Amino acid sequence: MENIEMAKLERANFGSRLGVILATAGSAVGLGNVWRFPYMAGENGGAVFILIYVICVLLLGIPCMISEFIIGRHGRANTARAFSKLSGGGPWSLIGYMGILTGFLIIGYYAVVAGWCLQYIWASLIGHMQGSPEYFKEYFTELSTNHVKPVLWTVIILFMSYFIVEHGIRDGIERASKMMMPTLFFLLLIIVGASCMLPNAGKGIEFLFKPDFTKINSDVFLAALGQAFYSLSIGMGALCTYASYFSKQTNLTGSAIQIGVIDSMVAVLAGLMIFPAAFSVGVSPDSGPSLIFITLPNVFSQAFADIPMAGYVIALLFFVLLSLAALTSLMSLHEVVTAFIHEELVITRKKAALLVTASTAVIGAFCSLSLGAVGDSMMFFGKSLFDWFDFITGQIFLPIVGFLTCIFIGWFVPHKVVHDEFTNWGTLRGRFFHLFLFLVKYVCPLAILLIFLHQLGLIN
DSSP, X not given: OHHHHHHHHOOOOOSSHHHHHHHHHHHHOSHIIIIIHHHHHHHTTXXXXXXXXXXXXXXXXXXXXXXXXXXXXXXXXXHHHXXXXXXXXXXXXXXXXXXXXXXXHHHHHHHHHHHHHHHHHHHHHTTOSOSOHHHHHHHHHHHHHOSSHHHHHHHHHHHHHHHHHTTOIIIIIIHHHHHXXXXXXXXXXXXXXXXXXXXXXXXXXHHHHSOOGGGOOHHHHHHHHHHHHHHTTTTSSHHHHHHTTOOTTOOHHHHHHHHHHHHHHHHHHHHHHHHHHHHXXXXXXXXXXXXXXXXXXXXXXXXXXXXXHXXXXXXXXXXXXXXXXXXXXXXXXXXXXXXXXHHHTTOOHHHXXXXXXXXXXXXXXXXXXXXXXXXXXXXXXXXXXXXXXXXXXXXXXXXXXXXHHHHIIIIISOHHHHHHHHTTTTTSOOTTHHHHHHIIIIIHHHHHHHHHHHHTTSOX
16 A cells, blocks of 8 residues: 555656657557558648648647646646646546546547557468458458457457556656657658659659649648647647656657657658559559558559569568557557556556556457447447547547647646746746747637537538
8 A cells, every 4th residue: 555655646757858759759650640641641632731731730739739748747647637736626627537538438449440450460471461452352341340350459459558558657658669669660661662662653752742732722721730630649638648757857849849740750751651652553542441451451462563572571561560550559548547547546557557458448349349240239320339439539529628728728727837837947948938828829729629610511
C-alpha cells in the first residue's frame, strides 16, 4: 500500500528530450498518416492539398497541441484530473473525462485494424501476398469477416501494447519509442526508395509536388483542415497525458513544432511510398482499408512482378511499417486510460494496464465480430458496431473535445497560467505567445467547428 501511495505523490518524467519527441510523435504518427493522408491527397488534388495541409498544421494543429501540453504539464496528472485542477473542479473537468472515454473507445476498434496488419505480416512471411486483384480482395474479405483470426490478432497487439505500458514511462513507452520510431522511418525510406525507382514513378512524384491551384475549393480546404486535426492525435487525451510526464524545462512550443514536422514528414513520405508505385502500374489508390489491405498488396505484386523476391520483401516491410505505426499510437491511447485508472482507483500500474487491455479486448472482439458472421445482430441504423465506434469517436467526440479544449485555454484559464507554461516561467522569450493566444481563442475553435459541420454534411 505504501508503494501505491508513493505513486500518487511522485510522477515519472521522460528521461530525455529525444524521448519526449519520439514518444509524442509516435502518438501522432499512426495508420492515418500511412493510408488516410495519401488517399485524401489523391482525392483532393495532390500537391495543393499538401500545401494547405501544412498551413493548417501550423495554424490549427500546433496551437491545439500546445494547449493540451499546457493542461497536461500544469496538471501533472491524468487527463481528467489535469482538467479538474485547472478548472477548480468545475464542469470544465468533464472535457478530460470525455477525452479519456474517446481514447478508450478508439482503442477498441483501432486494435482490430492493427491486428489485420499483424496477420498480413504473417501472410507475407509465408508467401500468401501474391496473386490477382481478385485474390487480394477475397483474402481481405475472408480475414475481416472471420470470427476467430482477427479477434486473436486484436488480442495479441493489445497485449503487445500492455507489455510496453506496464513497464512505465522511461522503461516502457520511452524505450519502445526510441526503438520503434527510427525503425519506422528506416522502413519508410527503404520503401520510398524502391517505389520511386519504378518505371513511370515520376508521374506519382509530380502529382504529389506540382500544385494545381485550380483545384482549390472549399472541399479541398476542409479536407486538409480535418486531416491536420486528426493526424496530430488532438482531442483523445494522448497529448495531455504525455505532457504530464514532461519536465519543467521542456520547451512546449519547440516540441509541438518538431512533432508537427515529423508527423507531416511521415505523411508526405507515405504519399511518396504509395503514389509512384500506384502510377507505375496504372492503379488508382482507393480509400479506407481497401487501400492498404487490397490495393497496395496488388500494386506491389504488379510493380515488382519481374523481381518476385523484391515484391515479397517490400510487401513484408510495408506491413511491418504499418504495424509499428499502429502500435505507437495504440500504446499512447493505452497510457491515457491506464494513467487514469492507476491514479483514480489507486491501484498498481500493472493492474491498471491489465484492466485496460482486458476491457478493450472485449470491445475489439465485438467490433471485429460485427464485420463478420454475427454482423447482422450488431447492425444499428445501417452501421456495424465497428463503424459506429469510428463515427462517434472520429466525427463527434474528437471535434467536441478539441473545440472545448481551445475555449478552455483561450477564454477560461487565467492568461498568466498559460503564459507561465508557454514560457517555462519566464525562462523562454515567448515571442509567439500573443499569436498563440489569438489562434486558440478565435481561429482554432472556428476551424474545428467547420470540420465538425463538414463531417456531418451540414456545410460543403
